[in-house]
Amino acid sequence: MPLMKSWVESANAPDTDFPLNNLPCGVFSVGEAEPRCGVAIGEMIVDVAGLEEDGVISLSEIPVFDLPFWNELMELGPEAWAAFRARMTQLLAEGAEEQAKVLPHLYRQADALMHLPFAVSEYTDFYAGKNHAYNVGCMFRGPENALPPNWLHLPIGYNGRASSVVVSGTDVRRPLGQLKPPQAELPYFGPCKRFDFELEMGAVVGTPSEGMVSVAEADDMIFGYVLLNDWSARDIQAWEYQPLGPFQAKATATTISPWVVMKAALEAFRVSTPEREKDLLPYLREPGPMLYDIELEVGLAPEGKAETVITRTNYREMYYSAAQQLAHHTTSGCPMNAGDLLGSGTISGATKESRGSLLELSWGGKEPVTLDTGESRSFLEDGDTLTLRGAAKGDGYRIGFGACSGKILPAPPNPYES
Amino acid sequence: MPLMKSWVESANAPDTDFPLNNLPCGVFSVGEAEPRCGVAIGEMIVDVAGLEEDGVISLSEIPVFDLPFWNELMELGPEAWAAFRARMTQLLAEGAEEQAKVLPHLYRQADALMHLPFAVSEYTDFYAGKNHAYNVGCMFRGPENALPPNWLHLPIGYNGRASSVVVSGTDVRRPLGQLKPPQAELPYFGPCKRFDFELEMGAVVGTPSEGMVSVAEADDMIFGYVLLNDWSARDIQAWEYQPLGPFQAKATATTISPWVVMKAALEAFRVSTPEREKDLLPYLREPGPMLYDIELEVGLAPEGKAETVITRTNYREMYYSAAQQLAHHTTSGCPMNAGDLLGSGTISGATKESRGSLLELSWGGKEPVTLDTGESRSFLEDGDTLTLRGAAKGDGYRIGFGACSGKILPAPPNPYES
Incomplete structure (x- = not known):
């Protein structure tokens, strides 16, 4: 078209x-x-x-x-x-x-x-980018155990906090939290030191459901897509997440683009998920292409300075589509509602330059990213503005989402500082 | 009084x-x-x-x-x-x-x-009963590693699914889900075989907050309490929950009592949390007694048969109070809203007869519970009606919640049966 x-x-x-x-x-x-x-x-x-x-x-x-x-x-x-x-x-x-x-x-x-373009009913975040899951798994568990045993069989997801979803342009305050450095004997309470972004797409559920839906029905239920940045406190998460998953590490804010692109506008850009490494159970099989060719990039601008694009990737890198995620979400009979937001999971490409988080780009802080300004970043610093952009590119036109941006403010005063 | x-x-x-x-x-x-x-x-x-x-x-x-x-x-x-x-x-x-x-x-x-007595904004479930955490940890990781390292330092919680909260009397359909028995090589899709209840109290947030609140402020924000049964598909959870926590295993239904007992009605029954085994960080310390002496019991009635009370315990068995949980919930800056529901976590006493789930009562299915009817239960069976009851007992009166009840219906037809 x-x-x-x-x-x-x-x-x-x-x-x-x-x-x-x-x-x-x-x-x-x-x-x-x-x-x-x-x-x-x-x-x-x-x-x-x-x-x-x-x-x-x-x-x-x-x-x-x-x-x-x-x-x-x-x-x-x-x-x-x-x-x-x-x-x-x-x-x-x-x-x-x-x-x-x-x-x-x-x-x-x-x-x-x-x-905010819609009232967020509930927010679910997935972990459906294979390169991201592999990178994070390598850092925390080594390459042999990088992918959890269930990863190739189902789209792993967890419930996030809808009240923390904000629109692009909202400042994001570095969180306080309970932290325990690996060598420390006891935890302490203080500002997050490893605050990060996650480059994601968000699918917005339009039509409600009760009971289980197929992947095809799930695709029909999706109203549209947004850019989504799932701000993440890596050090808070490292201490809190076992055994029941991330909680306060993900509850400070999740920023979405100001514009929801309706699914119809993306039809021309449908692509298939990558080849399956293990057969999926029938309930997760896709009847057609359900991902989209959407080019994505992330810019980081230190306070008062020029922006450096620190990663470039594509939504088609995901292993599971939003329709697969939504179908899986309903297997238990979980009712879905208009305004439910499903984060894709971090979208990382296969190469270093296409990783969707600073955790991966700096490899846990061991290889800081050098910006065009000469500064370097392992994680986000106060005053940094982080901007996601994305567009599907057609013949002489592009379908974009507007910028999905947030500036990091210093942590609030710590009332419990010793 | x-x-x-x-x-x-x-x-x-x-x-x-x-x-x-x-x-x-x-x-x-x-x-x-x-x-x-x-x-x-x-x-x-x-x-x-x-x-x-x-x-x-x-x-x-x-x-x-x-x-x-x-x-x-x-x-x-x-x-x-x-x-x-x-x-x-x-x-x-x-x-x-x-x-x-x-x-x-x-x-x-x-x-x-x-x-439903209130519109559930968001639902958070905690894991703040020490006997329950220890019992479950023993079964899955052995007694040495039963309590996760963070357990005595913070109230572990995860976000649940508000859309699945139902009022007492609502039938609960056994879920379908992706399952992998421990010895099987590959997962399959079918009905849950280890469907369970969890005996909990729920705290209902009344006044909204933005930014971090103290434990005292959190207590002031709580409008009241309900009985809460967090229905749990143990076999779905076992396969899905690593590394990001329970998801579909907890999304079929959570049943609450029809009556919210306002905090003021429970004032006479305040008790302190148990002695700390490790000092808590100042942000989690309680300025006064914030638990309640509420006697709890669970009855199980097979289809058309008499009920057996299968456990008796007390809300005061919790290690963390709802006020501590709510204060922790806000540390990241997470906004809280009227109608947010916080599940206490399963309330198990120290003895076998006071355990708050069939997983614990039957020790993972190894020691089935015998009912007064002569039948036995490792997990819930279709047609079973499970009822939670609770009351704070005063001088010649009781403060109750009404029954919190649900009947198990058979799983829906499996459209993917091979």
Whole structure:
């Protein structure tokens, strides 16, 4: 599919994240106005709540955009999602007859503040990138035992904390926590010293389910995708995670991109998961390609200094797709809801330059990463701004997510400092 | 404090769970009517939404009971909770002047269907019972390594799945899942064979927080307590839980009692946590007694047969209190919300007869439990009804939670059976 042209000129630029082919979903506010649902088009945002109020779009007998979250559209299901995209495409396409109805509802992205695009019902994080699992396993258990015995048979996941999910641009405060250095006899309470990012994609569940769903049904349930940075306190995790998994190490914040790219916008970029190293059980087998070719990169900018791109990789590096993860998530009968967020797991490529965390890039701190500024990093330092970017690249256009960014603030005062 | 007498006669019986001293919070419906917030008193329920509509209780400028959840009162904080209890006590006490205003809003519990008492925001489960952790550790790692090294230093917890929390009386369907028997080379997909209960208390967070709170502040944030059964698929867990913790093994259902007992009703029963075996870091030290003397028991009734009480224990067996757990939960900056539910962890006493799960009672299936019917159980069987009961026992009265019960239904058909 080539670039679809829009009468919003900036949407036709080859380097925009937001051509007419994309139409991602966000929540924005301008000035003192309340946050509202909007769709990005080039350098602009279309206020879809305004279009609904004017009767220009009408998806249901009751309003869908009366709350500053996309959950209500999600719950309406795939037919409504398709109807919404068709209508928005009609309104924004080059030569559209109803241009005058849209014009009063256009805002400049440069003037807008972005908010969480949906109410996060629950947040699950997976561990489904094989290179990442292998790298981390090597560091902690040696190469022979790097991959846990279950890893090639199921997408390992754990429940995260929905209340800690924030939108790009939110500052992230270095956490305090209970720490025990390997040689120390006793733990102490203080600021995390090994604060890290994790480059992930997030799948957003749209239609709810009860009972078990197949991989094909799971794929139908997914509304769209975001960029996701699962901030991780490696030293807190090392002490707390046995035997029940990560807890406070992952609860400081998880940052997502301001825009949810609907699955329909990514259809042209579907790719298959890599060849299976062990046969999967039938319930996890994919009926077709369920990953996406999305190029990803991470930039790190020390306070007041230029950014260095520290890794480049691709979503297609995952071993399990979001549809497989979601199907596995329902095996126990676990009910899923609109707004459930599934983190893919850290996306690392096979080469050193494509690793998706500083833990891997600096190999546990033993090989610090050198930035273009001449500084080096084993883990994140206060003042650093970390930015994820991603785009599927088509013929003369790209489908992007906007930047997924956060700045590290110093730890809060420690009320228990001795 | 002695029994406080009510003009509702059944509330003065020494064996009722619901004397005037209790006033627990639930959500009920009668016939075709919509679910409403209510308070248990003896054999009756007071419709507090009705009292609010009539202006008999008024806690805020806007309605607090217009939704069938207690979250709105929770969010108002401890002063509103105290005002609510004071007003209800005034209305229901022996000789109350306003008896006639209450009478139209009284329903018989026998006629009511109970619903989830609050909207569960997020669900966290802890592992804070030392006897349980030791027993399970012995079975899986041997007595020398039974307690993980971090266990005596922090309350180990993991995030559960809020969407799977159900109210007492909801049937629980045996889950399907990926299983690998220890001797098998490959996993298979089928019904759980080691389905179990876990006897726990749940603390319900009332006031929200951002940033770290002290143990004293955490205690103030807790609205009340429920009985909680964290249904557990032991065989699914054994294969999935390394390295990131339990996931689908705990996602089928978690059953809570229909009544939330407010913290104020339990004040007379506060007890201290057991003596520390290792000093806790200052952030986890308790300024006073934060556990409760609550007697607990579990009954198991095979389909159509009489119940056997299979364990008796007490909430005071916990090593960490809910206030300590909640304080630890906030160390990373994790935001907490009204309706967050914290499971205590399985409550096992020191003796065999006081263990809080079949895994422990049958020692991994090696010593099946004999029921009064002559049958034996290593794990739960289809048709079994499992019931938790609990009460704090005062001078001539008891503060109870109502039964926390669930019946096991057979696993759903396995669409992938070979």
